[in-house]
Amino acid sequence: MSELERYTVTMPHELLEAFDSRNERKGYRNRSEAIRDLVRDALIREQWTEPNCRAAATLTLIYDHHTRAIGDRITELQHDFGELVVSTLHVHLDHHNCLEVLVMRGMSEEIRRLADAIGCIKGVKHAQLTLTAEGRDLH
Amino acid sequence: MSELERYTVTMPHELLEAFDSRNERKGYRNRSEAIRDLVRDALIREQWTEPNCRAAATLTLIYDHHTRAIGDRITELQHDFGELVVSTLHVHLDHHNCLEVLVMRGMSEEIRRLADAIGCIKGVKHAQLTLTAEGRDLH
Amino acid sequence: MSELERYTVTMPHELLEAFDSRNERKGYRNRSEAIRDLVRDALIREQWTEPNCRAAATLTLIYDHHTRAIGDRITELQHDFGELVVSTLHVHLDHHNCLEVLVMRGMSEEIRRLADAIGCIKGVKHAQLTLTAEGRDLH
Amino acid sequence: MSELERYTVTMPHELLEAFDSRNERKGYRNRSEAIRDLVRDALIREQWTEPNCRAAATLTLIYDHHTRAIGDRITELQHDFGELVVSTLHVHLDHHNCLEVLVMRGMSEEIRRLADAIGCIKGVKHAQLTLTAEGRDLH
Numbered sequence: 001m002s003e004l005e006r007y008t009v010t011m012p013h014e015l016l017e018a019f020d021s022r023n024e025r026k027g028y029r030n031r032s033e034a035i036r037d038l039v040r041d042a043l044i045r046e047q048w049t050e051p052n053c054r055a056a057a058t059l060t061l062i063y064d065h066h067t068r069a070i071g072d073r074i075t076e077l078q079h080d081f082g083e084l085v086v087s088t089l090h091v092h093l094d095h096h097n098c099l100e101v102l103v104m105r106g107m108s109e110e111i112r113r114l115a116d117a118i119g120c121i122k123g124v125k126h127a128q129l130t131l132t133a134e135g136r137d138l139h
Numbered sequence: 140m141s142e143l144e145r146y147t148v149t150m151p152h153e154l155l156e157a158f159d160s161r162n163e164r165k166g167y168r169n170r171s172e173a174i175r176d177l178v179r180d181a182l183i184r185e186q187w188t189e190p191n192c193r194a195a196a197t198l199t200l201i202y203d204h205h206t207r208a209i210g211d212r213i214t215e216l217q218h219d220f221g222e223l224v225v226s227t228l229h230v231h232l233d234h235h236n237c238l239e240v241l242v243m244r245g246m247s248e249e250i251r252r253l254a255d256a257i258g259c260i261k262g263v264k265h266a267q268l269t270l271t272a273e274g275r276d277l278h
Numbered sequence: 279m280s281e282l283e284r285y286t287v288t289m290p291h292e293l294l295e296a297f298d299s300r301n302e303r304k305g306y307r308n309r310s311e312a313i314r315d316l317v318r319d320a321l322i323r324e325q326w327t328e329p330n331c332r333a334a335a336t337l338t339l340i341y342d343h344h345t346r347a348i349g350d351r352i353t354e355l356q357h358d359f360g361e362l363v364v365s366t367l368h369v370h371l372d373h374h375n376c377l378e379v380l381v382m383r384g385m386s387e388e389i390r391r392l393a394d395a396i397g398c399i400k401g402v403k404h405a406q407l408t409l410t411a412e413g414r415d416l417h
Numbered sequence: 418m419s420e421l422e423r424y425t426v427t428m429p430h431e432l433l434e435a436f437d438s439r440n441e442r443k444g445y446r447n448r449s450e451a452i453r454d455l456v457r458d459a460l461i462r463e464q465w466t467e468p469n470c471r472a473a474a475t476l477t478l479i480y481d482h483h484t485r486a487i488g489d490r491i492t493e494l495q496h497d498f499g500e501l502v503v504s505t506l507h508v509h510l511d512h513h514n515c516l517e518v519l520v521m522r523g524m525s526e527e528i529r530r531l532a533d534a535i536g537c538i539k540g541v542k543h544a545q546l547t548l549t550a551e552g553r554d555l556h
Contacts (some may be wrong), residue, residue, distance in 0.1 A: 097413020137376020274514020
């Protein structure tokens with residue numbers, strides 16, 4: 001845990017009121033925590049508009065496991081991308097549908113390419129890439 | 140302009156460094172300005188997940204003005220929605236294509252409905268709704 | 279698996295060319311698969327602008343497990359929300375940081391409330407909600 | 418207007434039903450129009466994840482025109498960026514607040530840089546960049 005720094009922020013009274021009531025509704029205990037979250041979120045969103053960088057991400061899939069060979073194809077693709085996929089979680093939604101989450105670490109372009117490739121597989125009904133950062137960039 | 144309030148924020152040293160260098164790259168002169176922008180942006184984004192509220196928005200359209208009667212249809216629809224559309228701006232992109240921006244004020248559900256209706260018109264190639272707030276909510 | 283229907287789509291030649299080359303780059307084998315994905319994605323995104331509906335979602339967290347009692351708090355909150363959280367996946371990113379994914383099913387407002395509550399916990403550095411649908415709505 | 422091509426799409430019955438009822442709610446007259454819109458929207462969104470490309474965009478600003486010299490600063494910045502800004506629209510929201518829309522054409526990185534620079538100006542309460550395409554890329 002790194003050293004904490006303190007600094008002063010100025011804000012119009014009404015903006016602070018709106019911010020405080022938003023923070024209370026969400027459950028924040030203090031403004032600093034809320035501001036740190038806004039800052040980290042902005043840094044992560046902006047990082048992902050950069051050309052290529054180290055990152056972490058999750059890919060959320062909904063697919064019909066009755067589609068022929070779909071499980072094998074999803075697994076094969078993951079292996080094609082070497083050590084990009086760290087771990088996966090599988091949930092049975094109903095008789096037909098599975099939800100699967102892949103946790104990925106690596107270069108952002110590779111992450112996007114794997115997400116595209118899996119999203120294209122027949123039987124994958126929805127694929128959504130969620131971009132985050134490796135912890136060490138986040139303080 | 141409302142009264143300014145001051146308060147102290149604590150932040151890990153490395154997060155502050157990353158925030159400062161981001162702010163410098165973007166052109167912010169001080170942290171308070173950058174934080175106020177993050178707070179206002181969060182308030183606006185969260186407001187638009189609420190069911191229905193007063194709001195302002197812009198609708199950016201790309202359309203081919205050679206499509207039969209397209210200008211009339213876009214105008215008619217605006218009149219159907221009463222005073223929702225405050226003003227419009229028209230830019231000629233090339234021989235075929237126009238970019239048009241509609242500035243809207245009113246209830247957010249009405250704004251979405253008009254955006255949907257215009258987006259469906261044949262010849263409208265791209266319609267994108269940008270959500271903001273009426274100034275009085277922003278301090 | 280439900281019955282397949284066929285219908286004809288018309289599209290300007292150049293748009294079709296751009297679509298085909300995008301599909302090839304992404305890895306789609308045929309246009310129908312690419313169109314089905316676009317349709318399902320639009321349905322899901324639009325569903326989430328509705329006030330409250332049944333849905334599935336994942337919440338991706340990055341947190342510092344050295345923060346006092348953070349694991350307990352995240353777990354307690356999940357229990358407060360009854361059966362909303364179906365399953366979780368935990369990945370160790372480095373000495374300090376964990377990535378955790380929660381898979382949730384239930385009403386969309388509850389899902390948002392839990393995501394807010396967890397995002398506010400001290401030590402949770404990034405929380406990102408990814409909205410999808412329960413499989414039965416997706417064909 | 419380019420030549421129209423026809424092709425056949427297959428879709429599960431229930432997905433088609435959901436798509437049709439969505440299209441009717443929005444106001445689409447036929448499926449082809451709805452599909453063309455989804456395709457163009459996907460192409461535009463994906464284009465903007467590319468490093469740098471020709472594009473069009475709008476920047477929506479809310480600002481307090483009482484802030485000293487704010488109008489001059491916004492104007493100066495636009496001139497610094499040469500011919501990037503094609504046109505602007507100004508709306509008086511209330512005694513304090515203005516909404517201004519800038520229509521921009523040029524390279525996407527330049528567009529982002531100008532948007533950042535204007536967003537940082539003191540008194541600019543909200544700046545939102547909306548990405549679209551020049552018409553010639555959209556058929």
